[in-house]
Amino acid sequence: MPSKKPDAPRNSEVAGTQTPDRANTNAKLQSLEDVRSDATGQALRTNQGVRIADNQNTLKAGARGPSLLEDFIMREKITHFDHERIPERIVHARGTGAHGYFQSYGKHAELTKAGFLQDPEKITPVFVRFSTVQGPRGSGDTVRDVRGFAVKFYTDEGNFDLVGNNMPVFFIQDAIKFPDFVHAVKPEPHNEMPTGGSAHDTFWDFVSLVPESAHMVMWAMSDRAIPRSLRMMEGFGVHTFRLINAEGVASFVKFHWKPRQGVHSLLWDEAQKLAGKDTDFQRRDLWEAIETGDYPEWELGVQIVPEADEHKFDFDLLDPTKIIPEELVPVTPLGKMVLNRNPDNFFAETEQVAFCPGHIVPGIDFTNDPLLQGRLFSYTDTQISRLGGPNFHQIPINRPVAPNHNNQRDAMHQHVLHKGRASYEPNSIDGGWPKETPAGPEDGGFESYQERIDAHKIRQRSESFGDHFSQARLFFQSMSETEQQHIIKAYSFELGKVEREHIRAREVNEILANIDLKLAAAVAANLGLPAPKAGSVKVKGSQLKQSPALSQMNHLGDVGIKGRKIAVLVADGVDAGSVDHWRKALEAHSARMLVLGPTSAPVKTADGKALAVDASMEGMPSVMFDGVIVPGGKKALEALAGSGLAKHFLLEAYKHLKAIGFAAEGKALVDGLGLKADKGLLLGDDQKAVDAFVKAVEGHRVWEREAAAEAVPA
Numbered sequence: 001m002p003s004k005k006p007d008a009p010r011n012s013e014v015a016g017t018q019t020p021d022r023a024n025t026n027a028k029l030q031s032l033e034d035v036r037s038d039a040t041g042q043a044l045r046t047n048q049g050v051r052i053a054d055n056q057n058t059l060k061a062g063a064r065g066p067s068l069l070e071d072f073i074m075r076e077k078i079t080h081f082d083h084e085r086i087p088e089r090i091v092h093a094r095g096t097g098a099h100g101y102f103q104s105y106g107k108h109a110e111l112t113k114a115g116f117l118q119d120p121e122k123i124t125p126v127f128v129r130f131s132t133v134q135g136p137r138g139s140g141d142t143v144r145d146v147r148g149f150a151v152k153f154y155t156d157e158g159n160f161d162l163v164g165n166n167m168p169v170f171f172i173q174d175a176i177k178f179p180d181f182v183h184a185v186k187p188e189p190h191n192e193m194p195t196g197g198s199a200h201d202t203f204w205d206f207v208s209l210v211p212e213s214a215h216m217v218m219w220a221m222s223d224r225a226i227p228r229s230l231r232m233m234e235g236f237g238v239h240t241f242r243l244i245n246a247e248g249v250a251s252f253v254k255f256h257w258k259p260r261q262g263v264h265s266l267l268w269d270e271a272q273k274l275a276g277k278d279t280d281f282q283r284r285d286l287w288e289a290i291e292t293g294d295y296p297e298w299e300l301g302v303q304i305v306p307e308a309d310e311h312k313f314d315f316d317l318l319d320p321t322k323i324i325p326e327e328l329v330p331v332t333p334l335g336k337m338v339l340n341r342n343p344d345n346f347f348a349e350t351e352q353v354a355f356c357p358g359h360i361v362p363g364i365d366f367t368n369d370p371l372l373q374g375r376l377f378s379y380t381d382t383q384i385s386r387l388g389g390p391n392f393h394q395i396p397i398n399r400p401v402a403p404n405h406n407n408q409r410d411a412m413h414q415h416v417l418h419k420g421r422a423s424y425e426p427n428s429i430d431g432g433w434p435k436e437t438p439a440g441p442e443d444g445g446f447e448s449y450q451e452r453i454d455a456h457k458i459r460q461r462s463e464s465f466g467d468h469f470s471q472a473r474l475f476f477q478s479m480s481e482t483e484q485q486h487i488i489k490a491y492s493f494e495l496g497k498v499e500r501e502h503i504r505a506r507e508v509n510e511i512l513a514n515i516d517l518k519l520a521a522a523v524a525a526n527l528g529l530p531a532p533k534a535g536s537v538k539v540k541g542s543q544l545k546q547s548p549a550l551s552q553m554n555h556l557g558d559v560g561i562k563g564r565k566i567a568v569l570v571a572d573g574v575d576a577g578s579v580d581h582w583r584k585a586l587e588a589h590s591a592r593m594l595v596l597g598p599t600s601a602p603v604k605t606a607d608g609k610a611l612a613v614d615a616s617m618e619g620m621p622s623v624m625f626d627g628v629i630v631p632g633g634k635k636a637l638e639a640l641a642g643s644g645l646a647k648h649f650l651l652e653a654y655k656h657l658k659a660i661g662f663a664a665e666g667k668a669l670v671d672g673l674g675l676k677a678d679k680g681l682l683l684g685d686d687q688k689a690v691d692a693f694v695k696a697v698e699g700h701r702v703w704e705r706e707a708a709a710e711a712v713p714a
């Protein structure tokens with residue numbers, strides 16, 4: 001996790017500073033400012049600027065008569081409304097965005113000449129969009145799915161888009177298979193079900209027939225596919241890229257984002273409940289964190305492989321279904337990203353942002369990963385129908401801060417008034433401008449890495465892409481026992497929804513049995529299938545037996561319980577001092593405390609005062625929190641003990657392995673619920689209990705409770 005690094009100013013502070021280094025950040029902020037429309041104090045007008053006198057009634061022939069075609073005000077309004085929607089993204093339609101900045105930890109000149117990675121004083125503005133893959137724009141946030149993690153860096157040498165996911169590998173090796181994969185995972189064509197998930201026949205049909213998907217499916221069945229928060233996910237560039245220094249020396253790299261908040265997940269039961277209780281759970285979590293000043297941070301790092309070591313591994317660096325285990329090549333930190341500003345308008349920013357892995361800057365280049373190569377084409381192409389033409393780079397959120405003069409002209413939605421007569425190059429009419437910039441360190445024109453290729457034109461997959469099971473096995477065997485059980489349950493749940501038995505059997509016998517027999521046998525037993533035999537593929541196995549970096553349990557972050565949500569359950573008769581005590585204790589750790597009552601109305605404290613509550617226990621159920629506190633107050637504790645709502649809240653939090661702190665007088669309530677104290681179920685509010693509570697929330701779940709929690713209904 002980050003060592004001592006310079007602290008960057010927030011965007012708001014940046015806007016006020018004048019140093020030349022910050023000019024581009026200011027320019028980006030200004031360019032968004034220029035198009036912001038603030039109607040405060042303004043008259044209501046038509047799009048042509050005419051002031052409107054009546055926005056309530058259509059022009060009619062008589063008060064009870066037909067409407068008149070001549071009503072240009074009504075027609076303009078309805079016509080615009082009729083066209084408000086644009087096509088949603090083919091994949092990653094459901095998403096949420098945030099602004100922030102990137103700051104390099106130092107000068108990384110030996111690795112790359114990219115300007116934004118040279119100077120710790122330079123603040124590069126970024127816009128990030130997180131997404132799910134399968135569901136439509138209105139689908140739930142907490143479905144089991146891969147999360148997109150796309151970052152646009154507005155560098156002063158042009159935009160660099162790092163369009164990654166929260167998992168480091170992908171389902172397929174070659175771009176030509178992408179439409180097949182997406183058709184299989186999307187809702188089924190005859191009835192458009194299910195929305196948002198992969199638990200259906202066509203997905204499992206495809207992946208059980210395509211063994212190269214085995215590793216990624218393992219990730220998708222792991223807890224990584226149900227993140228607790230977008231703030232608590234790792235991000236990965238997936239493909240191997242190249243970084244190139246000023247001398248032209250290239251290194252292979254894999255990009256990583258490491259969240260300072262740690263890597264944490266929901267439990268499957270929570271994820272399912274949240275899909276109903278709060279469809280917007282994750283976008284709300286990110287929004288509120290930023291609004292309350294809990295700016296999430298990630299460290300950008302790279303695994304670096306010198307060109308000479310390209311063939312040193314037991315897999316191919318160009319194969320996107322493979323990771324480089326961090327134990328073989330550690331992640332070198334390059335800088336940090338902070339998200340500190342919510343968008344002003346979802347459509348204008350989050351919906352219209354257009355990412356493309358082909359947006360790179362000098363010092364960064366591609367490799368021949370066949371999945372990446374296909375992506376380079378697809379992203380610009382898709383914007384042409386999604387954003388209505390090739391001028392989508394002129395939409396404010398997509399505009400680079402670097403100037404972009406060229407001879408591309410006209411087309412739909414042209415916003416630029418190009419001056420001059422020559423829209424071609426070379427020209428002698430407009431002085432030859434705009435002109436090329438020579439490549440090389442002084443001038444900085446973009447130059448592709450000069451890779452030597454000597455090959456036949458051929459449709460073939462390299463043999464070095466042929467091992468589909470070794471890393472899937474490494475992943476499973478690197479998990480803790482708890483994580484392995486979650487994976488077994490996820491496969492069992494998903495395959496349990498598959499109607500065709502031959503698909504279930506194929507996944508178990510031809511995929512899982514080649515990965516790990518314990519996994520295959522457990523899933524087979526849960527599905528009522530015969531015990532599988534050892535897989536028929538000779539799996540060579542990985543260089544490593546285990547990769548501890550793959551287990552989330554080893555990524556607790558370094559910000560403690562900052563930004564974690566704690567519910568405090570109150571009722572009439574609550575001890576106000578006890579509530580205050582916990583408020584102070586939690587504030588000291590920068591956690592977010594919310595007081596929940598039987599209803600949204602204030603409760604009366606033991607000393608007869610009114611205590612405002614933030615929400616009712618029904619409005620904000622336990623699945624929305626990371627921990628629960630039950631403060632003192634005899635009458636309040638009795639009321640909670642008699643309330644089905646409160647008891648359900650507590651039992652559910654217990655079942656979901658959350659930290660629960662009861663005031664010492666709450667013993668009868670704990671006994672009444674049939675619960676036993678453990679590392680996370682604590683009685684008392686002295687410093688020892690506070691410390692133990694904080695530690696339990698920091699650990700995210702009380703895993704030791706799992707067996708006891710099984711028996712609790714909720």
Ligand code: HDE
Pocket residue numbers: 089090091092095129130131147148149150163164165170174175176178236237238239320353354355371372374375378379380382383
């Ligand atoms: Fe994408 N992908 N993808 N993808 N992808 C899109 O582009 C595509 C792949 C990823 O928040 C689309 O603008 C192909 C891998 C993210 O706006 C589309 C292939 C990874 C986002 C597209 C892949 C991703 C997209 C849909 C295989 C992780 C959302 C709308 C060759 C490294 C970006 C759009 C946002 C979006 C194509 C595979 C990540 C259709 C052809 C691998 C995060 O162009």
